[in-house]
Amino acid sequence: MQNYFSSHFKLGVLGGGQLGRMLLSETQKLDIHTVILDKSADAPCAQICNEFYQGDLLDFDTVYNFGKKVDLLTIEIENVNIDALDKLESEGLTIYPKPSNLRIIQNKAQQKKFYKEKQIPTADFNHYAFVDELKHSYENGLVTFPFVWKSARFGYDGNGVKVVKNYNDLEALPEGECIAEKMIPFKNELAVIVARNPKGDLVTYPVVEMEFHPEANQVEYVICPARIDETVAEKARKVALKVADAFDFVGLLAVEMFQTQDDEILVNEVAPRTHNSGHYSIEASYTSQFEQHLRSILDFPLGNTDSKLAGIMVNLVGAEGYTGEVIYENIQEIMNIDGVTPHLYGKKITKPFRKMGHVTIVNQNIDKAREVAQKVKETVKVISK
Amino acid sequence: MQNYFSSHFKLGVLGGGQLGRMLLSETQKLDIHTVILDKSADAPCAQICNEFYQGDLLDFDTVYNFGKKVDLLTIEIENVNIDALDKLESEGLTIYPKPSNLRIIQNKAQQKKFYKEKQIPTADFNHYAFVDELKHSYENGLVTFPFVWKSARFGYDGNGVKVVKNYNDLEALPEGECIAEKMIPFKNELAVIVARNPKGDLVTYPVVEMEFHPEANQVEYVICPARIDETVAEKARKVALKVADAFDFVGLLAVEMFQTQDDEILVNEVAPRTHNSGHYSIEASYTSQFEQHLRSILDFPLGNTDSKLAGIMVNLVGAEGYTGEVIYENIQEIMNIDGVTPHLYGKKITKPFRKMGHVTIVNQNIDKAREVAQKVKETVKVISK
Numbered sequence: 001m002q003n004y005f006s007s008h009f010k011l012g013v014l015g016g017g018q019l020g021r022m023l024l025s026e027t028q029k030l031d032i033h034t035v036i037l038d039k040s041a042d043a044p045c046a047q048i049c050n051e052f053y054q055g056d057l058l059d060f061d062t063v064y065n066f067g068k069k070v071d072l073l074t075i076e077i078e079n080v081n082i083d084a085l086d087k088l089e090s091e092g093l094t095i096y097p098k099p100s101n102l103r104i105i106q107n108k109a110q111q112k113k114f115y116k117e118k119q120i121p122t123a124d125f126n127h128y129a130f131v132d133e134l135k136h137s138y139e140n141g142l143v144t145f146p147f148v149w150k151s152a153r154f155g156y157d158g159n160g161v162k163v164v165k166n167y168n169d170l171e172a173l174p175e176g177e178c179i180a181e182k183m184i185p186f187k188n189e190l191a192v193i194v195a196r197n198p199k200g201d202l203v204t205y206p207v208v209e210m211e212f213h214p215e216a217n218q219v220e221y222v223i224c225p226a227r228i229d230e231t232v233a234e235k236a237r238k239v240a241l242k243v244a245d246a247f248d249f250v251g252l253l254a255v256e257m258f259q260t261q262d263d264e265i266l267v268n269e270v271a272p273r274t275h276n277s278g279h280y281s282i283e284a285s286y287t288s289q290f291e292q293h294l295r296s297i298l299d300f301p302l303g304n305t306d307s308k309l310a311g312i313m314v315n316l317v318g319a320e321g322y323t324g325e326v327i328y329e330n331i332q333e334i335m336n337i338d339g340v341t342p343h344l345y346g347k348k349i350t351k352p353f354r355k356m357g358h359v360t361i362v363n364q365n366i367d368k369a370r371e372v373a374q375k376v377k378e379t380v381k382v383i384s385k
Numbered sequence: 386m387q388n389y390f391s392s393h394f395k396l397g398v399l400g401g402g403q404l405g406r407m408l409l410s411e412t413q414k415l416d417i418h419t420v421i422l423d424k425s426a427d428a429p430c431a432q433i434c435n436e437f438y439q440g441d442l443l444d445f446d447t448v449y450n451f452g453k454k455v456d457l458l459t460i461e462i463e464n465v466n467i468d469a470l471d472k473l474e475s476e477g478l479t480i481y482p483k484p485s486n487l488r489i490i491q492n493k494a495q496q497k498k499f500y501k502e503k504q505i506p507t508a509d510f511n512h513y514a515f516v517d518e519l520k521h522s523y524e525n526g527l528v529t530f531p532f533v534w535k536s537a538r539f540g541y542d543g544n545g546v547k548v549v550k551n552y553n554d555l556e557a558l559p560e561g562e563c564i565a566e567k568m569i570p571f572k573n574e575l576a577v578i579v580a581r582n583p584k585g586d587l588v589t590y591p592v593v594e595m596e597f598h599p600e601a602n603q604v605e606y607v608i609c610p611a612r613i614d615e616t617v618a619e620k621a622r623k624v625a626l627k628v629a630d631a632f633d634f635v636g637l638l639a640v641e642m643f644q645t646q647d648d649e650i651l652v653n654e655v656a657p658r659t660h661n662s663g664h665y666s667i668e669a670s671y672t673s674q675f676e677q678h679l680r681s682i683l684d685f686p687l688g689n690t691d692s693k694l695a696g697i698m699v700n701l702v703g704a705e706g707y708t709g710e711v712i713y714e715n716i717q718e719i720m721n722i723d724g725v726t727p728h729l730y731g732k733k734i735t736k737p738f739r740k741m742g743h744v745t746i747v748n749q750n751i752d753k754a755r756e757v758a759q760k761v762k763e764t765v766k767v768i769s770k
Contacts, residue, residue, distance in 0.1 A: 031729040301721035308693045336686035344416040
């Protein structure tokens with residue numbers, strides 16, 4: 001059997017941001033030698049992984065050559081050169097999640113088509129190769145305001161997603177392949193993280209509930225467990241499992257969903273990796289999502305996804321009006337509250353809405369946790385000198 | 386106010402072993418730049434801290450020059466050159482725990498004298514500059530078999546501690562300053578970790594109960610909370626607080642104690658740092674001992690020391706008969722049990738009884754946790770190729 005611990009085995013990770021950084025705390029725990037590629041020499045993982053390489057994740061040669069240095073390859077960001085992964089896989093390298101999955105997930109139009117094909121519930125949409133096509137479609141009465149525009153490629157954290165309310169909004173859209181999606185009036189945004197290992201073991205984390213910042217379209221609070229009916233939660237978990245099955249997925253899959261006004265579950269999108277909606281698990285769960293990711297890609301037994309306590313996560317994003325060397329204001333004040341754990345991602349420069357860290361709040365009582373989360377949100381500020 | 390996070394502030398740590406490694410997972414969480422000195426280029430911290438220096442912790446110049454590179458200095462091992470720390474402190478460097486405390490704790494004879502002076506309950510003892518003095522003392526009937534011999538300096542994990550039962554044992558003792566301590570027939574070995582910050586805030590962790598390996602004199606199980614009467618636990622916490630107060634201590638102080646047959650508490654010895662008896666806290670406590678150490682030395686508010694769940698720690702030590710490149714046998718089997726978290730320390734070479742890692746078991750029910758701990762102990766083996 002492969003010996004992963006304190007051995008010559010090398011785990012490669014494409015991307016060295018905060019997700020990689022939190023993964024490192026697990027590879028360190030198990031002493032798994034970890035090699036990371038990131039475009040920035042200042043990436044959050046750069047100083048603290050076993051080996052670090054600087055390079056473009058979208059460049060074929062860079063990704064291919066990096067893959068040749070490692071024994072198993074995974075990702076912490078899905079925007080990577082898939083052609084290089086295909087070639088590495090064809091040459092025998094184990095890559096989880098599978099490149100074929102990443103290719104579909106990387107492109108939001110392909111992702112949506114996949115859901116339709118696999119009869120996974122999702123909002124209706126139209127697919128356009130160019131924004132001009134979308135404009136024609138509007139002029140011919142095939143789409144109506146308001147609708148949700150999504151760039152097919154490389155959107156994240158609300159970049160590449162816009163609610164188009166009128167012709168001015170339509171005119172302002174950037175060029176490129178996109179989809180126009182029916183607006184779904186929803187009660188809740190939910191997410192379920194599924195983990196699956198190569199031998200097919202499958203577990204789901206509890207359903208979490210997300211509250212978004214109204215402007216930045218970034219998650220402000222992730223609440224676990226979601227404060228929803230058990231029947232809805234059960235439906236959400238089933239949909240998430242169906243998505244993981246449809247992909248024949250290996251690794252961690254975060255499935256974001258809408259709970260509609262009539263309690264239907266529609267898949268919004270997935271992330272083929274550890275996810276913001278699972279950060280609460282570091283303090284609240286028996287098995288953190290980062291440990292679970294390792295377990296799944298290394299074909300270990302999957303860990304218990306139950307929670308020790310209720311958990312809420314607050315994102316720390318750069319305050320508007322501040323760009324420069326970061327200062328985290330009032331961290332000590334929130335550390336004075338029971339059950340509060342800040343995580344700072346090691347980014348030296350803040351800018352408006354940049355994800356700079358998060359804070360987890362755990363408590364026996366979820367309402368108490370929610371109060372503390374509000375307090376935390378109001379107290380900490382990410383500014384610059 | 387000093388800005389510690391994602392800043393130019395440098396935390397120096399003397400020692401880069403497993404305690405430093407687990408501390409790093411907290412400095413990474415808060416993005417505190419950490420600089421480490423260790424004698425071994427292969428030290429568990431070497432690859433994963435922000436800056437690493439190789440050098441002798443007992444050498445004046447090495448420690449002094451290292452201290453000049455950092456803004457605040459702490460330790461993960463107490464056997465360091467105190468003269469260098471005194472000079473650094475006199476030149477204005479903040480050092481926690483204080484060098485004056487370390488000087489007393491480093492020498493077991495001084496430590497015992499300190500307890501006597503401060504009226505802290507401890508077993509009776511005699512102090513000898515040489516083993517020959519001890520032999521004379523025996524020959525003159527001033528000590529009787531059996532007694533406990535302890536080397537005054539640089540003992541750890543049972544090295545430097547022997548039960549002397551007869552003249553042969555006495556003859557076999559190594560040279561050097563030592564104490565002869567009265568044998569205490571005890572019900573339990575207990576430990577309490579106290580954290581104190583410079584402004585004087587003070588917290589104690591729950592009392593833990595330790596079971597030792599009969600031969601190696603290393604802790605096999607640490608059980609939190611100790612399965613003892615609340616009145617005894619309260620007495621143990623009070624004694625631990627008294628010790629911390631007597632030292633006017635800053636940082637984490639692990640106080641090891643005996644519960645005697647008549648439920649008295651006697652201090653055995655202290656460690657001025659994070660401690661094996663607090664490893665359970667990573668998974669079981671609201672605030673891990675490593676985060677608490679940071680909070681205490683940085684003068685932050687101290688964290689909640691309550692437990693989320695019952696916790697038991699099993700040490701993973703090198704099996705007898707194996708020396709060489711380490712293999713951790715059956716880690717995957719124990720990862721199949723709920724609430725089990727292995728920590729491997731990143732040491733590439735195992736040898737008999739070397740501390741190579743630990744496993745934490747958490748459970749709502751302490752008896753169930755104890756069963757799992759036994760299973761873990763029987764399943765995992767630390768061997769070599």
